[in-house]
Amino acid sequence: MSPEGTSAPVAPPVPSGPGPGRLGGAPRPGRILLHAVLVALSLAMVAPFVWMVLTSLKSHAEVMSYPPTILPSVWQWVNYPDALGFAPFGTYFRNSMVIAVSHTAINVALAAMAGYALARLPFRGRTPALVFVLAAMMIPTFTKIVPQYLLAKTMPFFGGNDFLGRGGSGWLDSWWALIVPGAVTPLAIFLFRQFYLSLPRELEEAARLDGLGEFGIFARVMTPLMKPAIATVALITFENSWNNFVWPLIVTRTDQLRVIQVGLAAFQQTERTLWEYLMAGTVLATVPMIVLFLFTQRYFVQGFATAGIK
Amino acid sequence: MAAPTAAPPATRAVAGAHRRSRPLGHERRRAAYLMLAPGMLHLAWWIGVPTVATFVLAFTRYDILAGTMAWAGLDNFVAIFRDPVWWTAVWNTVVYTFFTVPVAMAIAVVIAVLLNTNLRARAWYRTAVFMPHITATVAIALVWMWMFEPNIGLFNWVLSWFGVRGPAWTSDPAWAMTSVILMSVWKGIGLKMVIYLAALQGIPHDLYEAAEIDGAGPVRRFFAVTLPLLGPATFFVLVVSLIESFQVFEQFYVLTPEGGPAGSTTVMTYEIYKSAFQRFDMSVASAQSVVLFVFLLVLTIVGRRFTGRDDVA
Numbered sequence: 063m064s065p066e067g068t069s070a071p072v073a074p075p076v077p078s079g080p081g082p083g084r085l086g087g088a089p090r091p092g093r094i095l096l097h098a099v100l101v102a103l104s105l106a107m108v109a110p111f112v113w114m115v116l117t118s119l120k121s122h123a124e125v126m127s128y129p130p131t132i133l134p135s136v137w138q139w140v141n142y143p144d145a146l147g148f149a150p151f152g153t154y155f156r157n158s159m160v161i162a163v164s165h166t167a168i169n170v171a172l173a174a175m176a177g178y179a180l181a182r183l184p185f186r187g188r189t190p191a192l193v194f195v196l197a198a199m200m201i202p203t204f205t206k207i208v209p210q211y212l213l214a215k216t217m218p219f220f221g222g223n224d225f226l227g228r229g230g231s232g233w234l235d236s237w238w239a240l241i242v243p244g245a246v247t248p249l250a251i252f253l254f255r256q257f258y259l260s261l262p263r264e265l266e267e268a269a270r271l272d273g274l275g276e277f278g279i280f281a282r283v284m285t286p287l288m289k290p291a292i293a294t295v296a297l298i299t300f301e302n303s304w305n306n307f308v309w310p311l312i313v314t315r316t317d318q319l320r321v322i323q324v325g326l327a328a329f330q331q332t333e334r335t336l337w338e339y340l341m342a343g344t345v346l347a348t349v350p351m352i353v354l355f356l357f358t359q360r361y362f363v364q365g366f367a368t369a370g371i372k
Numbered sequence: 373m374a375a376p377t378a379a380p381p382a383t384r385a386v387a388g389a390h391r392r393s394r395p396l397g398h399e400r401r402r403a404a405y406l407m408l409a410p411g412m413l414h415l416a417w418w419i420g421v422p423t424v425a426t427f428v429l430a431f432t433r434y435d436i437l438a439g440t441m442a443w444a445g446l447d448n449f450v451a452i453f454r455d456p457v458w459w460t461a462v463w464n465t466v467v468y469t470f471f472t473v474p475v476a477m478a479i480a481v482v483i484a485v486l487l488n489t490n491l492r493a494r495a496w497y498r499t500a501v502f503m504p505h506i507t508a509t510v511a512i513a514l515v516w517m518w519m520f521e522p523n524i525g526l527f528n529w530v531l532s533w534f535g536v537r538g539p540a541w542t543s544d545p546a547w548a549m550t551s552v553i554l555m556s557v558w559k560g561i562g563l564k565m566v567i568y569l570a571a572l573q574g575i576p577h578d579l580y581e582a583a584e585i586d587g588a589g590p591v592r593r594f595f596a597v598t599l600p601l602l603g604p605a606t607f608f609v610l611v612v613s614l615i616e617s618f619q620v621f622e623q624f625y626v627l628t629p630e631g632g633p634a635g636s637t638t639v640m641t642y643e644i645y646k647s648a649f650q651r652f653d654m655s656v657a658s659a660q661s662v663v664l665f666v667f668l669l670v671l672t673i674v675g676r677r678f679t680g681r682d683d684v685a
Contacts, residue, residue, distance in 0.1 A: 113518075
């Protein structure tokens, strides 16, 4: 890439006026054009969300009419209770919430401990352990999903299985399968390790001199300083869990245990034209993340920056 | 305040040094193992074992109903590579990646550069661009499905303003792949943009000043200063995007169900899903997973070569 840029013998003619204007004091028209471009881009990015909300508030007749209206002629707020009555979106929503909250709590607790040990405690096998976590981070979902399913299915003593895991359905179609396998993520362990590495050594030493044990140092001195890191890991975990689709799709059959993403896909496949209810459902499935994101952006961005720039 | 507290630790340090000489190392090791155990055992059981098991299953004939397993050598691989549908899936995955990743990366780097100015409302633009990334793929794919609706959908209505009669999008074999790519580009820009933005903020300002003094215009500065210095970030974005792109599943599952119109949009992940969870042929599914894994591995290594050193970030 770089050779192309530097090989041009003469500076290319400066395109009239606009341009990033990076060094401040850019000409005014340039700024206005820049804003115009960015506004157009931003609108393109949020348009699907706007269309989703607007559709969810139109009557069925209006949704099915052509040409479409932009704003609902009558704002059908009743679509939401109607959709909840028509399909078990409420149950789906609750299931997703239970799973995402459990994943977040378990992951923060266990990954923080593991990340702390990897960052601050010397022990034999630390390097292999870290390499293992990094390798686990790189394993694609579809490289492990088939045996994961078999492990869940052959869980001994569950779902009618004998002690060798034969005969029944094991963890399939149960909260166990929905919660346990995805409860700890290598990414969270890695992120915590990076954050714990950044704390000064003196803190640890001072606490040790004050007679605290290793767990006390972890729980009462170091971790309370990590609130932003905890927020970051918690948000990323919640997001991944809430948005997860493939695993809940393959381990659940009954409506009672469906998560909202799976429920929505199933709804669309059976009710092909009830777009206003479907959009009401997608609002339920997306709005929690959007609201959470709007209030906690900097933690998200911090997480990606830490994961990206080692 | 400082003086009284400073003295005791010094004396205690001496005393502590004696007390902890051996027990400390021991205690810390014990603590380390106890704190690591839950997380690492979980990873070992739910990621380590399954990964190894995929490679084992790929070389066996495993019957999920009878619970029997027999050595099969390369039979599973021979079977999938004789299957024209698998070849279509591989080709479709490559096509999807080829169009989605570079396009989204190019748009993302441009947006990142535009946003790397002290603009008013910069945070709002960034939020808008990033928002698709944090929302669920399935939910948002359903919204796109609605926008792609051929008769009353948003896209064909907008196209009709310009006198264009829009295609049937997701149900037209010629346009189904394009539909999914469009949605994926839209969804993929945000994360790439954020990573680029973080990298841009690490580029020293004087480089731009020096380039400007040497008479480089904004475009030249972008190609001669910004892009080369974004090398490590580009590598990171590329690898992450390729891995994500080769594993694409939800968009295809929702927008073009059952492998798409006339099987025109089946991808590797969908074939794995079909083998494993519709035909319950776990051995073939594992062989397909192994092929997918090899693709990802090769791409990662080639990406590393191509973009140069990656660890300088």
